[in-house]
Amino acid sequence: MKLASMKTTTALALVLAALPATGAIGQEIRMLVGDTGTGGTLFEEMAATFEEEHPGVDVVIEEVSYQTIVESLPVQLQAGEGPDIAIITDLGGLSPFYEDITDYVDADYFEQEWGQTLQWLRGGDTESSAIYGMPTTLTVNGAYVNLTLFEQAGVEVPEEGATWQEWAEATRQVAEATGTDFPMEMDRSGHRFASLAISYGAELVDEEGNPVVDDGLRAAIEQFVEWHENGTMPMDLWGAVGGSTHRELFSDFLNANVVLYFGGSWTLAQMDTEVGDLFDWAVVPAPCGPSSCTVMPGGGAMVGFSHTDHPELVGELINFFAQPENLDFYISQEVEIPSAASQIENGVDYPSASENTQDALAVFSAQIPKMADAAYRFQGWRYQRAMMNSLTTRISQVLNNELSVDAALERIEQDVNLAIEAAQTNS
Amino acid sequence: MSAKSQVAHAAGQVAMFPARAVEPLMSGLQRVLGIKRMPWVFLIPNLTAVVLFALLPVFINVFYSVSGSDRLFPWDRPFIGGANYQTLFDCTNYLDPATCSRDLFWRALGNTMVFVPVQVTVMITIALLTAVCLNREIRGRGFFRGIFFFPVMLSPVVVALTWQWILQRNGALNGLLSATGLPTLNWLVFPNTAFFWSVFVTVWAHMGFYTIILLAGLQSIPRDVYEAARMDSATPWRSFTRITLPLLKPVLLVVFILAVIRSVQTFDELYVLTGGGPGSATMLMVQYIYEVGFAAQPRNFGLAAAASLLLGLALLVFTAIQMRISRGGNND
Numbered sequence: 001m002k003l004a005s006m007k008t009t010t011a012l013a014l015v016l017a018a019l020p021a022t023g024a025i026g027q028e029i030r031m032l033v034g035d036t037g038t039g040g041t042l043f044e045e046m047a048a049t050f051e052e053e054h055p056g057v058d059v060v061i062e063e064v065s066y067q068t069i070v071e072s073l074p075v076q077l078q079a080g081e082g083p084d085i086a087i088i089t090d091l092g093g094l095s096p097f098y099e100d101i102t103d104y105v106d107a108d109y110f111e112q113e114w115g116q117t118l119q120w121l122r123g124g125d126t127e128s129s130a131i132y133g134m135p136t137t138l139t140v141n142g143a144y145v146n147l148t149l150f151e152q153a154g155v156e157v158p159e160e161g162a163t164w165q166e167w168a169e170a171t172r173q174v175a176e177a178t179g180t181d182f183p184m185e186m187d188r189s190g191h192r193f194a195s196l197a198i199s200y201g202a203e204l205v206d207e208e209g210n211p212v213v214d215d216g217l218r219a220a221i222e223q224f225v226e227w228h229e230n231g232t233m234p235m236d237l238w239g240a241v242g243g244s245t246h247r248e249l250f251s252d253f254l255n256a257n258v259v260l261y262f263g264g265s266w267t268l269a270q271m272d273t274e275v276g277d278l279f280d281w282a283v284v285p286a287p288c289g290p291s292s293c294t295v296m297p298g299g300g301a302m303v304g305f306s307h308t309d310h311p312e313l314v315g316e317l318i319n320f321f322a323q324p325e326n327l328d329f330y331i332s333q334e335v336e337i338p339s340a341a342s343q344i345e346n347g348v349d350y351p352s353a354s355e356n357t358q359d360a361l362a363v364f365s366a367q368i369p370k371m372a373d374a375a376y377r378f379q380g381w382r383y384q385r386a387m388m389n390s391l392t393t394r395i396s397q398v399l400n401n402e403l404s405v406d407a408a409l410e411r412i413e414q415d416v417n418l419a420i421e422a423a424q425t426n427s
Numbered sequence: 428m429s430a431k432s433q434v435a436h437a438a439g440q441v442a443m444f445p446a447r448a449v450e451p452l453m454s455g456l457q458r459v460l461g462i463k464r465m466p467w468v469f470l471i472p473n474l475t476a477v478v479l480f481a482l483l484p485v486f487i488n489v490f491y492s493v494s495g496s497d498r499l500f501p502w503d504r505p506f507i508g509g510a511n512y513q514t515l516f517d518c519t520n521y522l523d524p525a526t527c528s529r530d531l532f533w534r535a536l537g538n539t540m541v542f543v544p545v546q547v548t549v550m551i552t553i554a555l556l557t558a559v560c561l562n563r564e565i566r567g568r569g570f571f572r573g574i575f576f577f578p579v580m581l582s583p584v585v586v587a588l589t590w591q592w593i594l595q596r597n598g599a600l601n602g603l604l605s606a607t608g609l610p611t612l613n614w615l616v617f618p619n620t621a622f623f624w625s626v627f628v629t630v631w632a633h634m635g636f637y638t639i640i641l642l643a644g645l646q647s648i649p650r651d652v653y654e655a656a657r658m659d660s661a662t663p664w665r666s667f668t669r670i671t672l673p674l675l676k677p678v679l680l681v682v683f684i685l686a687v688i689r690s691v692q693t694f695d696e697l698y699v700l701t702g703g704g705p706g707s708a709t710m711l712m713v714q715y716i717y718e719v720g721f722a723a724q725p726r727n728f729g730l731a732a733a734a735s736l737l738l739g740l741a742l743l744v745f746t747a748i749q750m751r752i753s754r755g756g757n758n759d
Contacts (some may be wrong), residue, residue, distance in 0.1 A: 001456040071721065078499035093724050181596075235705070236596055242704030243714060244722050257597075385724035393531070393707075398708030400533075400618060406523065414528070418514075423497040423725035 026056030027310050029317055031074065032086035034066040034300075036266070042330050043321070050320050057313060077305060084308040085317065087300045092382045095123030098132035099304040105129055110322065113340040120380030121301055124209040134301030134322045137336035140364040141295040143167070143194045143287060144253055144261045144271070146180075147280035153177035164196065164223070167287045168232050171259040174252050181252070184227065186262040188237040188247040190388025193395065195262070195296045196220050198374045199289030205374075205381045206303055211416040213409050216291060221395060221405050228399050239399045244389035253281075264298070265337055265364045270284070283360035285386020286367050294372040297338055297379055336395040337364050344368060386419035389413070452523060485739075491732035497725035504729070511733035535715035539706045542626065543690045550630045550637060550686055551679070554709045557634065558641035559671070572642070576635035586632045587699035591615075594624055594700075618708035621701050629696055631688060637682050644678030645671070665732045684746060691742055694698060712738050 031047075040061040047059035069088060076082035077097040087426040096105070098121060110118065114135050121132040148158050153174040158166050171183035184191050194204060200223065226232045241247045253261035254274050265283075275281060286295045289335065292326025304314035322328065324342065331338045331348050335357065337418055338348055340385055344365060350358055379384060394408040403411065437689035439680040457465055487501065492511055494504035524533035561572055578586065593599045601611040614620045648671065656666045672679075694713040697703065703710030703718075712734065720731025 041707040074724075074726075075499065090724065234613075236594070236613065240613070240616045240621070240705050241702035242707050242710050243718050244705075245698070245702030245703065256465055325537050383725070389718075389723060397706045400704070400708065403525070411530070418528075418726055419723060419727070422495065422727045422730065 014147050019208065024060060027313055028058045028060060028227070029085065029308075029310060029313055030060045030062060030083040031212050031317075032062050032064060032069065032083040032171050033294060034069050034087060034335055035063050035078060036066050038334055039063045042333055044140045046329065047317075050317060051160075053315075053320075054316075059317065075309075081305050082305060082307070083241075084310065084314050085302060085304050087302050089298065089300050090385065091120040091135075091299075092123045092380045093385055094303070094383060095121060095125075095132070096117050096129075097307075097421045098316060099306045099308055099311050100130040100132060101304055101315035101318060102129075102131045102312070104312050105131060105319040105322070110134070113117055113322070115341070116299055116376055117297075117299070117301075117339055119376070121303065123382040124205075124377075124380060126207065128135065133298060133301045133317050134338040135301045137299050137334065139265050139266045139300075139333065140337060140366065140367050141192055141262065141298070142283050142364055142367065143265060144267075145284050146259055147211060147252070147282055148254055149174050149180055149256065149259050149279075151280070154224050157282075159285070161288060161293065162386065164199065164287045164289055167260060168227060172232055174259045178288050180259055181257040183232045183248060183258070184262065185233060185237060185252055185258045187250075188245070188392060188396075190244075190385075190391040192264070193220070193391050194226070194260055194287065194375070194378055194388065195286070195294065197391075198225065198296070198372050198378070199287070199292050199294050201291035202388055203290065203374050204378045205383075207377070209381060209383075211387060211413060211420075213413040216292040217412075218405060218409055219290070221408065224395065225398055225405065235399065238396055242393070242396055244392050246392075263404060265361070268353075268357050268360055269335060270359075274381040276354075281356065284368065285363060292372045293370060294375050295367055297368065297371055299337075337361060337368075383416060383423075386416050390415035435640055441625070447611055466664055488732050488736060491728050492736050495729050499728070499729065503516045507729070511729045512737075514730060515733055515737070525744060529730075531710065531718075532619060533610055535562075535703075535712045538708070539712045541689065542622075542693070542709075543687060546629055546690050546693075547683070547686045549626060550690075553630060553683060554637040554682070555641055555679075557638045558642060558645055559667070561638070562645045569679045572639075575638050578632045579635040582630070583632065583695035584623050584699050586628065586697045590628045590631075591623070591700055615701055616705060619703055620707050621709055625697050628700060629690070629693055631698060633686075637686060640685075641675070642677050646672045680749065684749050686741060687745060687749075691738065727734055 031040075031043065031423055033043055040063040041334070044061045047061060050131060051057055052057055057413075059319065060369075070090065073082060073086060073088065074090070074094060077094065094264055099381045110131050116136040117138070119126075120132060122128045122130065145157065147157065149341055150170075153176075155170055155177065157171045158170050162170075168184060174180065175183040192201075197204065197217050197220040200220035201214070202220055203212040203214055203216065206212050221339075224233075224238075228235060235408050237247055237249055248263065250261060250270065252258045253263075254270070256279055264368055268283075277343050286293045304311065304319055305320060308314050314360065321330075327338070327343060328348065331343060332350055333352070335350050350361065355363070378387075381387075394403060394411050397403040397411075398408045456468055460468070490501055491504070493506060493508055494501070495507040495510065496504050498504050515532050518533065519526035521527075521533070524530040524537065527533045538713050556574055558622070561568060565571070565720065581589075591598075591714075595601075596613050596616075598614075600614065614624070615625055651675075652670055653666055657668055691711075692713055693711055694717065697709050697711060698714055698717070701709045703714050714737070716731045716734050719727050719734065721746045
């Protein structure tokens with residue numbers, strides 16, 4: 001009996017001794033970052049300061065492949081698991097999982113810096129004013145042009161305001177004169193095609209969040225098919241690949257096999273390291289369609305997730321990363337296009353980037369104010385990926401004579417409606 | 428008792444310890460259940476594994492196929508009956524995918540129905556010929572066996588990327604053709620050539636596995652049967668058709684079933700090599716299921732589950748037919 005009571009006393013003492021220690025373990029915030037660019041390095045550096053200011057808080061930065069963020073993270077979130085914070089690119093698609101951090105951040109500052117892009121995180125809910133995170137960087141679709149080939153061909157580089165057709169004509173002349181394989185190429189991506197489509201007047205999604213298949217989209221598809229038929233664009237990307245598979249052949253531009261390549265700002269670093277001064281190149285202002293001179297915006301955002309046990313801390317950490325000194329540090333080191341209004345207005349110094357890259361960044365940044373409303377709306381739409389997947393799949397079928405343009409338009413509308421219907425079957 | 432036998436005795440005691448430890452439990456169980464039910468007690472561990480890892484996933488799949496929404500957990504998904512199957516079978520004319528609500532399902536099904544017989548026939552024919560060659564007394568036989576088996580050890584993604592570099596517009600094959608003055612072709616851009624290379628690459632990647640199985644089958648055929656045939660002046664072709672093929676039939680049947688199942692499951696190589704293109708020329712059923720269930724946003728798990736169950740059902744029927752034929756063959 002005496003022995004038993006001694007054991008109980010000892011156990012109680014151990015439990016009581018452990019209690020304060022448990023409190024001192026503090027809170028852990030897990031943040032998932034893709035391995036593109038500098039990965040998690042810069043965030044680790046900044047998070048160290050946050051940890052100093054918040055004793056007992058441990059910020060764990062996990063660097064994973066970009067594919068993990070695109071494919072595995074949504075499944076983890078569906079299961080109510082995953083990190084507290086992540087940097088994601090499917091801004092509207094993951095909106096059901098975000099934590100509203102309005103109460104924990106300087107909301108006025110967030111609205112002032114990211115007013116329009118915050119809407120992308122609201123999944124098309126136009127009435128919401130919730131703040132779910134901080135847009136980290138912007139990416140901008142755009143055209144890379146081989147200036148050396150233009151010079152060799154003696155063809156004038158089209159000025160700002162030139163139409164897609166004028167670019168097609170000019171690049172055809174250059175390709176013919178210089179024996180280059182192809183005049184133009186575009187990533188096989190619904191996002192890239194949306195740039196062309198919106199400049200041709202396509203709405204893609206209306207203000208109520210309904211898919212729109214209109215004459216603008218028809219005109220863009222017809223133009224795109226014509227370029228493939230007359231050899232302006234090779235079949236290798238959009239013609240040869242099926243389904244929703246993303247494919248790019250930027251190596252064609254790096255190897256001077258194409259005069260104009262329509263990709264995006266994320267390949268700038270590659271241009272510096274792989275092309276250097278082998279040939280002259282430039283990023284040109286958005287080619288114009290009959291409707292506007294616009295390209296699609298894109299980018300990443302740092303968001304908190306609703307399953308977190310520490311919503312306040314998540315909000316505070318995002319607010320910390322959003323401070324001007326941290327933003328400037330991140331954008332300049334990462335060599336990315338800023339998304340914050342003050343940075344876009346005042347510009348950012350990129351000490352490590354070449355002159356060519358700095359010029360290209362300036363051109364990309366200059367496209368941001370010119371982007372059509374439809375482009376912003378499409379970027380924040382919850383069903384954007386359903387539309388983009390359908391665009392790539394169906395346009396490839398048109399290029400291979402499996403569908404007519406009319407049938408493809410019908411299928412695109414049907415595909416997106418079926419996706420919305422499947423997602424909304426809750427009763 | 429010698430030291431050696433003492434050690435053996437001790438080892439026996441140690442080995443018997445677990446049996447002795449559970450003996451009272453087993454005796455108790457036997458008293459309660461009776462000796463006739465005791466085999467079930469011993470089967471429970473294995474049955475649990477089969478139920479957890481084979482049957483339960485099938486039941487979950489069935490439930491997903493009759494439930495809707497993009498929710499992950501079964502209890503969050505509303506029951507919608509046969510709506511997913513109805514969507515898949517919503518066609519005006521089953522022979523024309525363009526008239527179907529889910530046209531890509533029917534295109535993928537059509538492609539699979541062409542791909543599987545062609546790929547399996549080519550694969551088994553070449554694997555058999557290779558096995559026959561490797562069964563002969565040729566110089567460097569071990570080296571060649573290794574060479575033919577090597578692609579089996581490669582990751583499917585590596586296989587696909589390697590062949591993509593070979594077949595692309597500025598790839599190795601066109602470089603070789605160009606250097607020898609022959610015309611080049613953009614191999615993966617045309618539906619027919621893309622389909623041809625899809626078959627070729629998958630045969631190249633998996634043939635070694637079947638070659639090894641067939642080789643083992645060939646080596647189990649007694650030599651004296653061939654010697655007796657030679658003494659009777661049988662030609663090599665007659666020996667092959669009258670001795671080799673009949674005696675190899677059981678192994679060939681196993682190879683055939685395995686090859687068909689693997690062929691229907693083809694996904695990774697083609698997804699990387701062609702992405703199912705050009706258009707939808709090389710999109711097979713598993714890619715369709717992947718696209719609908721995982722690449723799509725929102726993910727349509729229900730439709731993907733319905734399509735995979737239909738595929739599973741088709742494979743089940745096929746395997747049953749094969750087993751029946753196999754039994755018939757053995758009875759002969």
